[in-house]
Amino acid sequence: MAFDIEMIKKVYEDLPGKVAHARQVVGRPLTLAEKILFAHLHPSMDTKNFERGKNYVDFAPDRVAMQDATAQMALLQFMQAGRPQVAVPSTVHCDHLIQAKVGAAEDLSTALNSNKEVFEFLASVSNKYGIGFWKPGAGIIHQVVLENYAFPGGMMIGTDSHTPNAGGLGMIAIGVGGADACDVMAGLAWELKWPKLIGIKLTGRMSGWTASKDIILKVAGILTVKGGTGAIVEYFGDGADSLSATGKATICNMGAEIGATCSLFAYDEKMGGYLRATDRADVAELASGVAEHLRPDPEVYASPEKYYDQVIEINLDELEPHVNGPFTPDLAWPISKFADAVRTNNWPEKLEVALIGSCTNSSYEDISRSVSIAHQAVEKNLKTKSEFTISPGSEMVRYTVEKDGLLQAYDVMGGVVMANACGPCIGQWARHIDDPNRKNSIITSFNRNFAKRNDSYAGTHAFVASPEIVTAFALAGDLTFNPLTDTLINEDGKAVKLDEPKGFELPPHGFSVEDAGYQAPAENGEGVEVLVSPDSQRLQLLDPFPEWEGTDLHGLRLLIKAKGKCTTDHISMAGPWLKFRGHLDNISNNMLIGAINGFNDSIDKVKNQLTGEYGPVPATARAYKAAGIGTIVVGDENYGEGSSREHAAMEPRHLGVRAILVKSFARIHETNLKKQGMLGLTFAKKEDYDLVQEDDVIDIVGLTSFTPGVPLTVVLHHADGTEDRISVNHTYNEQQIEWFKAGAALNIIRRQVLQPA
Numbered sequence: 001m002a003f004d005i006e007m008i009k010k011v012y013e014d015l016p017g018k019v020a021h022a023r024q025v026v027g028r029p030l031t032l033a034e035k036i037l038f039a040h041l042h043p044s045m046d047t048k049n050f051e052r053g054k055n056y057v058d059f060a061p062d063r064v065a066m067q068d069a070t071a072q073m074a075l076l077q078f079m080q081a082g083r084p085q086v087a088v089p090s091t092v093h094c095d096h097l098i099q100a101k102v103g104a105a106e107d108l109s110t111a112l113n114s115n116k117e118v119f120e121f122l123a124s125v126s127n128k129y130g131i132g133f134w135k136p137g138a139g140i141i142h143q144v145v146l147e148n149y150a151f152p153g154g155m156m157i158g159t160d161s162h163t164p165n166a167g168g169l170g171m172i173a174i175g176v177g178g179a180d181a182c183d184v185m186a187g188l189a190w191e192l193k194w195p196k197l198i199g200i201k202l203t204g205r206m207s208g209w210t211a212s213k214d215i216i217l218k219v220a221g222i223l224t225v226k227g228g229t230g231a232i233v234e235y236f237g238d239g240a241d242s243l244s245a246t247g248k249a250t251i252c253n254m255g256a257e258i259g260a261t262c263s264l265f266a267y268d269e270k271m272g273g274y275l276r277a278t279d280r281a282d283v284a285e286l287a288s289g290v291a292e293h294l295r296p297d298p299e300v301y302a303s304p305e306k307y308y309d310q311v312i313e314i315n316l317d318e319l320e321p322h323v324n325g326p327f328t329p330d331l332a333w334p335i336s337k338f339a340d341a342v343r344t345n346n347w348p349e350k351l352e353v354a355l356i357g358s359c360t361n362s363s364y365e366d367i368s369r370s371v372s373i374a375h376q377a378v379e380k381n382l383k384t385k386s387e388f389t390i391s392p393g394s395e396m397v398r399y400t401v402e403k404d405g406l407l408q409a410y411d412v413m414g415g416v417v418m419a420n421a422c423g424p425c426i427g428q429w430a431r432h433i434d435d436p437n438r439k440n441s442i443i444t445s446f447n448r449n450f451a452k453r454n455d456s457y458a459g460t461h462a463f464v465a466s467p468e469i470v471t472a473f474a475l476a477g478d479l480t481f482n483p484l485t486d487t488l489i490n491e492d493g494k495a496v497k498l499d500e501p502k503g504f505e506l507p508p509h510g511f512s513v514e515d516a517g518y519q520a521p522a523e524n525g526e527g528v529e530v531l532v533s534p535d536s537q538r539l540q541l542l543d544p545f546p547e548w549e550g551t552d553l554h555g556l557r558l559l560i561k562a563k564g565k566c567t568t569d570h571i572s573m574a575g576p577w578l579k580f581r582g583h584l585d586n587i588s589n590n591m592l593i594g595a596i597n598g599f600n601d602s603i604d605k606v607k608n609q610l611t612g613e614y615g616p617v618p619a620t621a622r623a624y625k626a627a628g629i630g631t632i633v634v635g636d637e638n639y640g641e642g643s644s645r646e647h648a649a650m651e652p653r654h655l656g657v658r659a660i661l662v663k664s665f666a667r668i669h670e671t672n673l674k675k676q677g678m679l680g681l682t683f684a685k686k687e688d689y690d691l692v693q694e695d696d697v698i699d700i701v702g703l704t705s706f707t708p709g710v711p712l713t714v715v716l717h718h719a720d721g722t723e724d725r726i727s728v729n730h731t732y733n734e735q736q737i738e739w740f741k742a743g744a745a746l747n748i749i750r751r752q753v754l755q756p757a
């Protein structure tokens with residue numbers, strides 16, 4: 001059930017009534033984001049309090065999308081739920097594990113070999129549980145979702161930060177961690193802080209070299225990488241309606257770079273046209289039937305400042321192409337100022353590689369506009385001066401641009417077409433460089449340009465721009481070039497000037513594809529075996545975590561008293577460890593290896609109370625676990641900040657940690673701990689942190705009457721025979737206490753599935 005028209009029909013049937021009710025509750029006209037949010041409240045929600053940026057609210061998303069890297073643990077966990085099928089339409093997309101090296105065919109075949117077991121697992125688990133599977137080479141998750149699944153007024157969560165791409169088709173689409181995806185697939189509610197709203201009014205029309213990418217590059221410059229945090233960014237105005245659906249998606253995609261929860265455009269004819277072009281005339285018709293509910297109320301357009309927390313206006317008539325960077329996507333330069341910035345800041349002027357692609361900019365429109373520059377290169381006898389690669393966003397786009405004769409021009413001008421995948425955008429790039437330490441410049445049409453993101457070299461200055469600007473720079477090989485005003489010297493030694501790019505919003509002869517790369521799941525997956533080799537180093541089936549033993553916890557040992565910052569990266573490091581993200585036992589060897597031990601200021605060096613020796617945190621935890629002794633981790637402020645990575649909660653659970661006791665938690669991590677059946681506790685008096693000693697034996701008392709709002713007691717038995725009894729707080733509600741007792745939230749779901757009430 002990857003695509004489900006009945007589900008979409010239901011959303012549209014219910015929409016008018018839900019919007020009317022929401023207007024009544026709120027007592028004023030509604031923005032589009034509010035309409036969609038209210039329409040997707042979880043049935044269990046009875047709160048009337050929707051204060052922006054304050055209240056946490058439960059939602060019922062319509063669908064889930066997962067990319068191959070993050071899907072592994074999400075699906076391994078989902079298997080624990082015991083459901084025969086996912087609760088909502090879901091898809092898996094194999095795009096992150098394909099390294100760009102030589103060209104599409106060869107790179108794809110290498111990836112198929114090196115990731116065989118992961119792809120086989122994902123294919124088989126998808127087949128079993130009713131999940132649509134997009135094979136390696138089918139394309140990048142967000143482009144494929146836009147082409148097949150996104151629909152106006154819907155709500156989706158995806159295990160990737162650029163999930164908001166689907167806002168280009170009017171969908172609230174939000175990037176989440178694997179645990180959230182697992183919950184929704186298992187039929188649980190999904191929680192989000194009711195977002196703030198930023199309204200961006202677009203007036204005028206783009207022309208010439210300016211593209212949708214330049215709108216978001218400009219917005220990033222205004223709002224910076226933090227400006228959208230906790231907010232939905234809603235675009236409106238005549239200028240917004242003039243943009244193609246894929247152009248809208250580019251803007252929503254890169255809203256991730258300003259920290260936005262997601263971004264959104266209202267339903268219009270451009271979206272209808274895109275839905276029809278991608279074989280979804282039925283969805284376009286249904287959406288047109290409720291069009292007024294897929295746009296903000298008229299009063300919002302009339303006085304946006306009354307309804308949004310912040311309003312920004314951009315006149316597209318005046319918008320210049322932008323180049324943003326290096327090292328951060330919010331360093332925004334209009335093209336007229338860029339050459340000066342390059343010289344003034346002493347950034348390497350020589351452009352070494354130009355790259356087109358990524359989920360942000362690899363639509364038919366993007367490629368056709370870039371190709372119009374490539375055609376000029378052929379006509380004007382220009383050759384690329386830098387390396388130039390093109391990664392189409394999906395097989396459908398690639399097949400169509402090839403059929404329409406667009407790819408050939410890249411060949412002639414000196415470009416190389418890579419696999420339909422993330423490739424260099426996520427560092428999956430075997431870059432050829434003589435000296436990796438040398439300062440150098442690259443330009444991409446991607447979204448992120450943090451140091452080392454694309455090629456892992458700290459000296460690489462990565463800039464981002466639209467595909468057409470990137471193509472022009474590939475021809476110039478020089479960052480001080482301005483295609484709007486400057487000439488280039490061609491192979492005949494003549495000065496030539498590039499004309500403005502031209503493209504097609506949609507393919508003039510329609511999209512086509514021979515094999516889009518989709519594999520539908522079995523109708524009944526009962527007999528389907530999930531393929532995981534017992535000796536795999538990358539994948540491991542999970543065993544359910546054990547239930548609470550029904551008593552207070554006595555005789556725990558202190559595993560580590562972490563000092564200072566302890567983010568999810570300190571708890572579960574990324575980098576080389578990510579290859580084990582589907583193997584809980586192997587990845588647990590990175591548990592807390594980045595945390596600073598408060599007793600010796602060292603990392604990954606803690607005392608094993610059983611032997612008196614110091615050793616790595618994971619090995620010490622394993623020693624206690626082998627001896628049947630539970631442990632406790634003590635931490636400082638905002639413990640677990642950073643990503644929503646579920647491994648940071650699963651690893652301690654797996655290695656026998658029973659409680660995390662800290663001065664304060666990052667909220668998402670605290671929730672993740674609860675879901676895994678751990679105790680997440682905070683010092684009632686923060687200074688009690690200082691009472692914890694290295695050789696303490698620790699009890700947690702009060703669990704037999706574990707109640708919301710009632711503190712527990714921690715007893716610290718010190719080595720000198722003295723003890724301290726301290727009060728610790730928790731934020732468990734009734735349901736979360738049941739998770740703790742059952743050993744994990746998923747254990748409860750499995751029980752419900754196996755023994756329905």
Ligand code: SF4
Binds near residue numbers: 095358360
């Ligand atoms: S193309 Fe880049 S930004 Fe997009 S999903 Fe892949 S890695 Fe993420």
